[in-house]
Amino acid sequence: MSDRFYVGTRKGLFTVERNSNGWEIAKVDFLGEPATMFLQDPRDGWLYTTLTLGHFGAKLHRSGDGGKTWEECGVPTIPEGAEVPMMVFDDTGMPMSPAPQKAASLSEIWSLEAGGVDEPEVLWAGTIPAALYRSTDRGSTWELDESLFNVEARMKWFGGGKDDAGLHTICVDPRDSRHVTIAISAGGVWETHDAGESWTNIGEGLRQDYVPPDLAYAKDTQDAHRLAFSAADPNVMWVQHHNGVFHSTNGGQNFREIKDVPPAVFGFAVCAHPHDPRTAWFVPGVKDECRVPVDGKLVVTRTSDGGETFDVLRDGLPQEHCYDLVFRHGLDVDSTGERLVMGSSTGGLWVSENAGDSWTCVSNTLPQIYCVRFER
Template sequence: MSERALLSTRKGLFELHRSGAGWEIGPVHFLGEPVSIALADPRDGAVYAALNLGHFGVKLHRKDAGSDAWTEIAAPAYPPKPEDSTDTVEWKNKLIWSLEAGGADEPGVLWAGTLPGGLFKSSDRGNSWQLVRSLWDVPERSNWFGGGYDVPGIHSISVDPRNSKHMLVGVSCGGAWRTLDGGESWTVSSTGMRADYMPPEMNENEAVQDPHRIMRSDGSPDVLWCQHHNGMWRSENGGQRWTEITNVPVSNFGFAVAAHPRDANTAWFAPAEADQRRVPVAAAMSVTRTSDGGNSFTVLRNGLPQQHCYDLVYRHGLAVDDDGASLLMGSTSGGLWATSDAGDSWTTVSTTLPPIYAVRFG
């Protein structure tokens, strides 16, 4: 069970610490600055924070284990666009949307997903970064387009705990992509997904799918869960094929999904109304949990606001701890809720935080 969690918000990076059965807020780092994503590296205890400073650009900071000081390190940067390029996308890092550690056998390796759809790798704890050209240069990238943003972005990076060279990334809107050789080559892996926002003849095109979030069940790494723009999907073969989950209460639309760390049949979703409204269904907050691989769901509402609630949970706003029972959920309206019984009951940690972009244990 983790004693700490990190909240990436529009006004700074907030630490949470367990206090009895609840959580206490503080300290706060980078107060007033937008923190898009943070990472607590379980391999060496370092903490990373990605900032989006608008005119001043994207910044990345690291705090080493045992230190109270943050050090600015290199941020992923795109190479110059070739003069003869026909690419309509600007080769400039607009946001670090995802940040993940490499495998346990890869000390110092970090992965970053950015807007406009580039994957970056660092082999030296973020001191330098390289664009993964093998993914950036796939011909299908010309079909990618923006979902919630004007340009495509990589929001999900999942390293297989059995083999660090096996990875899967999720792109909005560009589908799921898989590598079996550490990023030397990539295969689009969205078979089974459906994009209803496309013309009928293109709705099964794997390279235009909009997976909002993809999470792996680390205890059974071939099992992956996906909250898609047009529904919910599950894969039992590492993302080679996806099966739609159809028996869904409340709503099959949302952004976040959390996968149980050991039980491959259990996952949590945060349903919402699509598309223009993007608020909880009937202005009442809920979480849906499946314990049988998506065949059925329990709607969890105890302790969550049930009237005049308009909080939306972003892609990284729902997280489950290693114990499989503690979850945190943060919203775009600054609400934060916690549970220690897998969602059967929730307690309010705060309703006055800045908009929360990401929640992470560790």
């Protein structure tokens, strides 16, 4: 059970610990800077924080002593002369094909994950614009996954909430480190079985309602807001999609849409139970064009039966005039599946110690929260 978690915010990285008084903020690093992504490597305890500096670009800092000291290390770079597509529509409302292009440049490191237990010091990073990078030296240097960067479909990808498409989810299969599944907003779900040498666009059954009907099931532009797999059974995957909730039992090859999710199927975050593949949590909002909790009441939804039914969990969460939104990386579950942490776009931070049945507010005055992660 984890007694510590980290919160990446618009104004710094907060360390929160459980003591005799409950959960309290123990430390703030990088005060004033946008700490947009965080990783605690469970293999060696090293900490990594990405800073997305408004003026001076994306930076990566690491700590080998539990956050006592930090050093700046390398960042991914987009290849010289690379271009990304621009989303431009023709007179009929269809995206122009081929899409006009513009010069690419790294704007953000949007996801950061440790490699497998058999490949110490290996890290994966996903970026905006959408690209995948691998480091074999704890982030000192980064190598672009050229195979993914060169897939033809990349010129169809477009931004979801950001100007350019972004790679926000990296799932390293605990059974086989060379098997990696990623998700892109908006560029679909992809997997490799050879550590990134080749990629396959998976995700049959994902449906998008923000394109003309003929493109609804096109796999290469799906906006899976977040993808999560159960460590107990990595074949079980959950997607909180732009317009729905989806469930897979074959490693993301096929998804079924779950339409009856109270109070709404819209949201960004999803977490899967580490020991029970039937259990997952979501944080719903009204819908795409009204990104607030339904009726101003913040809730978490939980399924414990593989998506057949959902509990709406609200004990301890604000139930009146609440407009907190929980983004993709704003929800995490610890290694036991009992403790959850949730951070919002307006600085609300809540913890549950009973799998979401009830919640305790740690703070509602933090800066905008980008990511929360338990120590593992």
